[in-house]
Amino acid sequence: MDYLTAVRAFVRVVESGSFAKAADSLQLPRNSVTKLVQSLEAHLRIKLLNRTTRRVSMTSDGAAYYERMSRLLEEWDEVEDELARARSHPRGRLRVDMGTTIASLLLIPTLAQFHVRYPDVQLDIGASDRPVDMVGERVDCVIRAGTVSDPSLIARQLGNLPQTTVATPSYLETHGVPTHPDDLETGHQLIRYTYAGSTRQLPIVLARDGQSVTVRGNHFVSVNDTSAMLAATLAGLGIMHGPAFITGRHVDSGALVQVLGDWQAPAVPIYIVYPANRHLSARVRVFVDWMLDLFRNSPYTLPPGPAS
Structure with missing residues (x-):
């Protein structure tokens, strides 16, 4: 048995979901792929795959074997790739x-x-x-x-x-422009970021001239995704405190306005x-x-x- 080819055949069957697709991708006859997997199972003395007329699935031993061998195959391929090609031609x-x-x-x-x-x-x-x-x-x-x-x-x-605090012009026209972090505690809505899988919110801490203020404030909406956070801000739902690379283009275009510019949060x-x-x-x-x-x-x- 060509052990390496048999392992490749098994991994390809798992990843493609069928012997026929694995045979096509390996450019081998289907019965050759079947024999390779059977020889591998005989060599290991374990059953790797459950086969029915409609689907192929891994046994528990097969799943453990796949996890280890698929990584080894990747490392094998990477070694050969690096020997065959220069760094400027990765694949x-x-x-x-x-x-x-x-x-x-x-x-x-x-x-x-x-x-x-x-x-x-x-x-x-x-x-x-x-x-x-x-x-x-x-x-x-x-x-x-x-x-x-x-x-x-x-x-x-x-x-x-770097972090910035921003809102839409229409929001600021309605609610006023904050001049101190304490202004965010009343009369304003914040767009808060909540960590995925928890209820913990990203803290907002602003500092100036040695004075540090932790902002709690009220929020109408909190999100666990930064794209949604930006969308909520652009919709005028509140004030956002977040990375400048997210908000900077919109500040440049005038869609958002930076506030509390002299109060900074650590980058x-x-x-x-x-x-x-x-x-x-x-x-x-x-x-x-x-x-x-x-x-x-x-x-x-x-x-x-x-x-x-």
């Missing part, structure tokens, strides 16, 4: 996860240029603000704001995100994170470099270093 699938606004406002507008430079890289982007299990979900890297304390992860700082550090024990492939390296350039060239972000 393969890259799984990344980031906040919705980072994806839509910073990364996606530049993907056409990324594709021209790296045409053989396939990007699978998870755009959400939820926590991600990098190992369990097999994500290559994530982009997240705030501190990273997990010792099993490597975090490389992309930059810092929030943002990192690209990947597992410390995982080989850093060429495609991850070029993606990290691409994101560093994006943050370096954005007018709404600050360079890496201590947040201030």
Whole structure:
């Protein structure tokens, strides 16, 4: 038995959901794929797949075997890829996860240029603000704001995100322009950010001349997604405190107005994170470099270093 080919056949059957599709993708006869998987099961002395006339599913042993072997195959392919091609020609699938606004406002507008430079890289982007299990979900890297304390992860700082407080002109015309953070406690509505999977809200702390004020205030709506937060603000539902890279374009256009400009919140550090024990492939390296350039060239972000 060609053990490596048998493992590839099993993994492809799992990922495609059928022996026929696996055979097509491997360019092998269907009966060859069937025999390869049967030989693999005989070699391991376990049943890997449950087969019916309508579907194929993994046994519990098959699921455990797939989890380990699919990763080994990826590493095998990466080693061969790096030996065969220079760093400037990475290839393969890259799984990344980031906040919705980072994806839509910073990364996606530049993907056409990324594709021209790296045409053989396939990007699978998870755009959400939820926590991600990098190992369990097999994500290559994530982009997240705030501190990273997990010792099993490597975090490389992309930059810092300055914060602004904004509202629509119509909202300010109706409710008045706040001149002190205390003004936000009465007579105003805030658009609050609530962490996904909890009821904990992102705090608003503003400082000036050594004085620090924590704003609690009232809110008509809270959201757990930054895109929704921006949409609610643009709809005139309240005052938003958030990253300038989200609001800056709308401030420049006049759709939003910055308030309390002399009251500042510390810029929030943002990192690209990947597992410390995982080989850093060429495609991850070029993606990290691409994101560093994006943050370096954005007018709404600050360079890496201590947040201030």
